[in-house]
Each structure stands twice: as C-alpha cells, then as structure tokens.
Amino acid sequence: MQRKGQIDLWLLLSASLLIIIGLFSLLSASSVISFQEHGHAYYIFYKQVAFVIIGLVGLLVALLFPLEQLKKLSVLILATAIVLLIVVLIIGEEINGSTRWINLKVGTLQPSEVAKLALIIFLAYYLSLLKEKVQTIKGLLPALVVMGIVAVLIILEPDLGTTVALLGTCYFMLIAAGAKKGHLLLLLVIGIIGVIGMTIIEPYRLERLMTFLNYETDPLGDGYQLIQSIYALGSGGLLGAGLGQSKQKFLYLPENHTDFIFPIVGEELGFLGTFIIVALFTIYAWRGLRIAMRTQDQFHCLLAVGLTMQITFQAFLNMGVVTGLLPVTGLTLPFFSSGGSSLLVSMVGVGLLLNLSRYID
Numbered sequence: 001m002q003r004k005g006q007i008d009l010w011l012l013l014s015a016s017l018l019i020i021i022g023l024f025s026l027l028s029a030s031s032v033i034s035f036q037e038h039g040h041a042y043y044i045f046y047k048q049v050a051f052v053i054i055g056l057v058g059l060l061v062a063l064l065f066p067l068e069q070l071k072k073l074s075v076l077i078l079a080t081a082i083v084l085l086i087v088v089l090i091i092g093e094e095i096n097g098s099t100r101w102i103n104l105k106v107g108t109l110q111p112s113e114v115a116k117l118a119l120i121i122f123l124a125y126y127l128s129l130l131k132e133k134v135q136t137i138k139g140l141l142p143a144l145v146v147m148g149i150v151a152v153l154i155i156l157e158p159d160l161g162t163t164v165a166l167l168g169t170c171y172f173m174l175i176a177a178g179a180k181k182g183h184l185l186l187l188l189v190i191g192i193i194g195v196i197g198m199t200i201i202e203p204y205r206l207e208r209l210m211t212f213l214n215y216e217t218d219p220l221g222d223g224y225q226l227i228q229s230i231y232a233l234g235s236g237g238l239l240g241a242g243l244g245q246s247k248q249k250f251l252y253l254p255e256n257h258t259d260f261i262f263p264i265v266g267e268e269l270g271f272l273g274t275f276i277i278v279a280l281f282t283i284y285a286w287r288g289l290r291i292a293m294r295t296q297d298q299f300h301c302l303l304a305v306g307l308t309m310q311i312t313f314q315a316f317l318n319m320g321v322v323t324g325l326l327p328v329t330g331l332t333l334p335f336f337s338s339g340g341s342s343l344l345v346s347m348v349g350v351g352l353l354l355n356l357s358r359y360i361d
Contacts, residue, residue, distance in 0.1 A: 134179055
C-alpha cells in the first residue's frame with residue numbers, strides 16, 4: 001500500500017496533551033512523597049521528564065520504523081520479552097511483595113510492560129496469517145498458548161492486574177481478527193473463571209475483593225484508600241482546588257503518584273479536568289480504531305486495535321478502580337502515573353499508531 005505521508009494529527013494531539021497534563025499532574029501529586037523518600041520535591045518529576053525525552057526518541061523511531069520489518073521481527077521481539085519475564089522471576093527486585101523489576105543500575109526495567117507490546121505485535125502478525133483459519137480452534141491454538149505462557153509468567157510475579165489488562169487487549173484483537181462468537185464466549189468464560197480462581201487462592205486478592213464490596217465498613221483499615229480516593233474526587237467540585245493545591249497528596253491517599261494519581265487530578269482540576277482527560281482518552285481510542293477500520297492490511301488493522309486498546313483499556317480500568325466501580329488491580333494510569341517502563345512502552349505505541357496512520361486510505 002502506498003504511503004500517504006500524513007500522520008493522524010488528532011491522535012498526535014490527544015497523546016501530546018495526555019503526556020503534558022500527565023507531567024503537570026505528577027509534578028503536584030509526587031512532590032510530598034518525593035521529598036519524603038528522596039529529599040527533593042521534584043526528584044520523581046525530573047525522572048519522569050527524562051523518560052518523556054527518551055520516550056520521544058522511541059516514538060520517532062517507531063514512527064519511522066518499516067512495518068514490514070516489524071512483521072519479520074515479531075517472533076524475536078516476543079522471545080526477548082518472554083526471556084525477560086523469566087529473568088525477572090530469578091533476579092528481579094522485590095518491591096511491595098512483587099518481583100516485577102530488573103535493576104539495571106541506571107534504572108529499573110519492568111518486563112511485563114515490554115511483554116504487552118511484544119505480544120500485541122506477535123498476535124497482529126500471527127492472526128493476520130490465519131485468514132479464514134482464525135475461526136478454527138486449530139488455527140487459534142498457537143496464539144492462545146503464547147498468550148497463556150505470557151499470562152502465567154506475569155501472574156507469577158505476581159501481577160494479576162497487568163495480566164487482565166493484557167489478555168483483555170488480546171481479546172479485542174481476537175474479535176477484530178474475526179474469531180467465532182462461540183470461541184470468544186468460551187474464552188471469556190474461561191477468563192472470568194480464571195480471574196475468580198486467582199482471586200480466591202491468594203488471600204490478599206480476596207481481601208481486596210471483600211474491601212471493594214464493603215469498603216465503607218472499615219474506613220480506617222482496608223477501605224481507607226478507596227474512601228480517600230472518592231473523597232479526593234468529590235472534593236474537587238466543578239473546577240477543582242487548583243493545580244498544586246491537593247490535600248490528599250500529603251500522604252493521606254496511598255499510591256497517589258502511581259495507581260491513584262487520577263483522584264489527585266480530580267481534586268485539583270475538578271470535574272472539568274477529569275472530563276477533559278476522559279475525553280482525550282476517548283479521542284485517542286476513536287482515532288486508533290479509525291486507523292484500524294480504514295486500513296486494507298490485516299496486520300496493520302490488528303496492530304492498530306492492539307495498540308489502541310493497550311492504552312485506553314488500561315486507562316478506563318484504572319479510572320474504574322479509583323472511582324470504586326472495580327476492585328483494586330494495581331494498574332497505573334497511562335501517561336500519568338510515575339514509571340519509566342510504562343511511559344516508554346506507551347510512547348513507542350503512540351509512534352507505531354502514528355506510523356500506521358500514514359497507510360490508511
């Protein structure tokens with residue numbers, strides 16, 4: 001297909017605004033805990049700015065990278081990600097009971113973030129080869145086995161939230177690829193049973209679920225974080241207290257610069273601010289799926305679906321958690337939460353989507 005040379009400006013604008021707003025939000029949300037842990041109010045913010053700069057390089061490389069070459073490298077990229085997932089279980093750095101990070105001395109690498117992108121690229125390539133065979137179990141089986149291997153390795157860290165987000169993204173790709181409704185329904189049932197099973201066998205996950213169902217009964221214990229989150233969102237009113245004026249960031253709301261940064265945004269920017277953020281993620285989803293629908297290449301279509309849902313599905317899961325609509329999953333908010341691996345992978349995903357937008361009719 002002839003390259004048009006014109007990138008999707010709406011996609012670029014929405015992603016750029018999310019990154020910029022995310023940086024300013026993190027500047028405020030992380031200042032107190034940054035000072036407490038590192039002796040400098042802007043330590044976490046400066047690190048995030050550095051990752052944004054590196055991410056811009058990754059975005060440009062992804063924007064200019066030949067997509068046909070990406071196909072050829074898909075298996076190698078996936079194999080590398082799987083090796084990293086195994087390595088982190090052996091020599092990974094344990095933080096808060098989870099072994100999700102490899103210490104590289106100059107920073108840490110979170111292999112599960114790399115695995116997200118790797119699995120999306122591989123599935124887009126493999127499913128695009130199947131054509132009509134995508135409606136057969138025999139055709140789907142290799143893809144399901146690979147998905148299962150990656151999912152098990154991430155669960156072992158343990159990280160059920162990332163597993164759910166990743167498999168959810170893969171599920172959208174299977175729908176886009178044309179898998180049979182019966183097979184999709186069966187996979188959905190197996191997935192739900194699997195999540196329930198993983199929740200029941202781990203006491204802390206079961207405790208999270210019970211807290212979600214009855215968080216008001218223990219306001220100073222297990223329900224504290226969710227109550228503070230809802231309080232932060234509610235206290236913002238229509239226009240918010242103003243950027244930098246959050247009270248919850250003074251260590252009242254745990255994880256306020258990572259998983260629970262959105263309530264700080266709501267407190268400072270109000271309903272209007274959170275509405276704009278939701279609107280920007282919605283625009284990102286619209287433009288990404290528009291690229292998928294307008295391309296004539298199956299690999300491009302599936303890659304666009306995966307890259308789009310990787311960001312937006314996780315974003316809405318995170319917002320569902322902090323508003324009390326979903327149980328706590330430990331998922332971060334893309335472009336907002338502190339974390340270099342997540343930000344870099346997200347920005348590379350943006351670059352690939354912009355690359356794909358140059359091929360549509």
